[in-house]
Amino acid sequence: MRIGVLTGGGDCPGLNAVIRGIVRRGVSDYGFSFVGFRDGWKGPLEGVTMPLDIDAVRGILPRGGTILGSSRTNPLKVDGGIKTIEKNLSDLGIDALIAIGGEDTLGVATVLHEYGISVVGVPKTIDNDLSGTDYTFGFDTAVMIATEAIDRLHTTAESHHRVLICEVMGRHAGWIALHSGMAGGANGILIPEVPFDLNEVVGWVESRFRSHYSPILVVSEGALPKNGDLITKDATLDAFGHVKLSGIGEWLAGQIETRTGKEARTTVLGHVQRGGTPTAFDRVLATRFGLNAVTAAMDQDWGKMVALQGTDIVRVPLAVATGALKTVPLARYAEATAFFG
Ligand code: F6P
Numbered sequence: 001m002r003i004g005v006l007t008g009g010g011d012c013p014g015l016n017a018v019i020r021g022i023v024r025r026g027v028s029d030y031g032f033s034f035v036g037f038r039d040g041w042k043g044p045l046e047g048v049t050m051p052l053d054i055d056a057v058r059g060i061l062p063r064g065g066t067i068l069g070s071s072r073t074n075p076l077k078v079d080g081g082i083k084t085i086e087k088n089l090s091d092l093g094i095d096a097l098i099a100i101g102g103e104d105t106l107g108v109a110t111v112l113h114e115y116g117i118s119v120v121g122v123p124k125t126i127d128n129d130l131s132g133t134d135y136t137f138g139f140d141t142a143v144m145i146a147t148e149a150i151d152r153l154h155t156t157a158e159s160h161h162r163v164l165i166c167e168v169m170g171r172h173a174g175w176i177a178l179h180s181g182m183a184g185g186a187n188g189i190l191i192p193e194v195p196f197d198l199n200e201v202v203g204w205v206e207s208r209f210r211s212h213y214s215p216i217l218v219v220s221e222g223a224l225p226k227n228g229d230l231i232t233k234d235a236t237l238d239a240f241g242h243v244k245l246s247g248i249g250e251w252l253a254g255q256i257e258t259r260t261g262k263e264a265r266t267t268v269l270g271h272v273q274r275g276g277t278p279t280a281f282d283r284v285l286a287t288r289f290g291l292n293a294v295t296a297a298m299d300q301d302w303g304k305m306v307a308l309q310g311t312d313i314v315r316v317p318l319a320v321a322t323g324a325l326k327t328v329p330l331a332r333y334a335e336a337t338a339f340f341g
Helices: 015-030 042-046 081-091 103-115 139-160 175-183 198-210 248-260 270-274 280-298 318-323 330-339
Strands: 002-007 033-037 049-052 096-101 119-123 163-168 188-190 216-220 232-237 243-245 264-268 304-309 312-317
Touching: 002 015, 002 042, 015 033, 015 096, 015 280, 033 042, 042 081, 081 103, 096 103, 096 280, 103 119, 103 318, 119 280, 119 318, 139 163, 139 175, 139 216, 139 270, 139 280, 163 175, 163 248, 175 188, 175 216, 175 330, 188 198, 198 216, 198 248, 216 248, 248 264, 280 304, 280 312, 304 318, 312 318
Parallel strands: 002 033, 002 096, 096 119, 119 304, 163 216, 163 264, 188 216
Antiparallel strands: 033 049, 232 243, 304 312
16 A cells, blocks of 8 residues: 655644654555655645655654644645545555644545545644544643743742743643643643633732742633633634634733732743654654554554544544544643642
8 A cells, every 4th residue: 555644734743753653564564655745735735745764764753843844734725625635646646645633634634534535644733632532642742841831930930029921822722731730830720711710810819929929820822811802913814714822921911910010921932832852752652643543544444533542542533533622621620720829
């Protein structure tokens, strides 16, 4: 079998480990050959490829980013996009695709599968918001990076008796904020799933100062005040219709300064959370996802996404994985509130 592999959407640590797992097992155990598609769905859409063999994947396990490149190209927004992909696959002699991506990339894979193209999905995103899997790879690394930043913010906050706010990614799911905030001992965590009450946040800040410590707040980029609006960077949308988030941290700092008279500063972690080498957990998860994705192709089990459930790698229908976002359950958030204020 000849398989095309692509990585789409925002990059994340562990992508190269997945690619390596796919190629190593696919070539050695199944005698498959591979074609790398460049820059997400742009590759199959425009027929842009690169060689993908054992030599190409040597040494890439700990490397961040993706050797294939990535993009947010949406073939469903291109006239005749699916037909063009089908033709390019046939011209290149490709029998099947392994798509490594989040809700957008795998949303396209779901439609291609319904159309009759042989495809397997691998769940990638630092946001950890894909359904059907306990974790996506990249999330653990993002949480580790954010936790280290929060640890550092604690000491400088104490020196200056300031409120320090750490704004993290996650789009409409608060997983990164919840986990890094709990791991970093934040005095308040604000997530998109639970609109916050500004007076309550001010209360946490004041109570923390009363105990002679400086407050650290972790805010998800998609968090919003009760009866308030989502704060976006600008008015543009990407090819999948997503707004660019960021700005809630700055807004919150201004509100806290006005209401408490204390200095407040914001650190926006941004793309640092997506860069660099994956943690050991993500390397192992990504490798297992790659190995199991190519086995799903061997079994011709199309339209499935490999997923982590407990400690097992299972297969779930792509349509289930991309049907609804996996957001933070209220009970999980409630656990974290024991440490607020
Ligand atoms: O989906 C992953 C993610 O990192 C989100 O957390 C964030 O909102 C978005 O991508 C940023 O994407 P871009 O690469 O377009 O800046």
